[in-house]
Amino acid sequence: MVQLSSPPVTLRPFLKWAGGKRQLVPELLKYAPSAYGRYYEPFIGGGALLLTLQPEAATISDRNSELINCYQVVKHAVEDLISHLKQHYNEANYFYEVRDWDRQAEFSAKTSVQRAARIIFLNKTCYNGLFRVNAKGQFNAPFGRYKNPTIADETVLRNVSQYLNQARVTIHQADFATTVAAAGDQDFVYFDPPYDPISTTSSFTAYDRSRFDRTEQQRLKAVVDELSARNCQVLLSNAYTDFIQDLYRDYRCVRVGATRAINSNATKRGKVDEILVMNY
Incomplete structure (x- = not known):
């Protein structure tokens, strides 16, 4: 099992991603497990948490072929x-x-x-x-x-490249369920899916042509249940909505504040509530 230590080089995402986690990383680190086996991140996006933790073994994926x-x-x-x-x-x-x-x-x-x-x-x-x-x-x-x-x-590109090559990082274009199919006892899985919309006008799920609706959110929850049964350590972030709170009511949930930098209305950018869901 990997014990977390201070990463040797500070890494930054090479892409700015809608819903990226650079602002939320300090909160995520508070709740990340102190030790784990392999790291999995199926909705990799900008990869802020991956590049902060710099695990020695990781599997990352996304359905967006251009991103991967x-x-x-x-x-x-x-x-x-x-x-x-x-x-x-x-x-x-x-x-x-x-x-x-x-x-x-x-x-x-x-x-x-x-x-x-x-x-x-x-x-x-x-x-x-x-x-x-x-x-x-x-x-x-x-x-x-x-x-x-x-x-x-x-500098950013070369440093990220060096990490991806020195660590055992596997990169796939794949559905989230396929990506975590091999996750096992004490592995750490972080899910950062497209968020449940906080209003009827706020939805942004167009990272690729496949839309991530509430049926997909429910399918993701079923995968979280499966991983929990396999003793994986799961952390998930999402919007703090009634639907998500109810969906994960049987799990440990923490309300955190995050900075939203992308909104068509500049006055609506700023602090918003998000939820962190854990099975540990």
């Missing part, structure tokens, strides 16, 4: 990725040209490095750093009009 491709490229071809990122520049017409790649038949011929560089470029230069796709799975966030964004953060 980014992690694979950062792990296996970071220098090529940096070279491609340096070819991109922060200009509106160019941004929309690159954004439209996935609307063209030639997109399937793009290399994995070209696709990863595109996603990181769009993420650094689009409005509010928002990864969002339409019903066809096409990136549709608008240009951000930032003055001088850092498109190729070489």
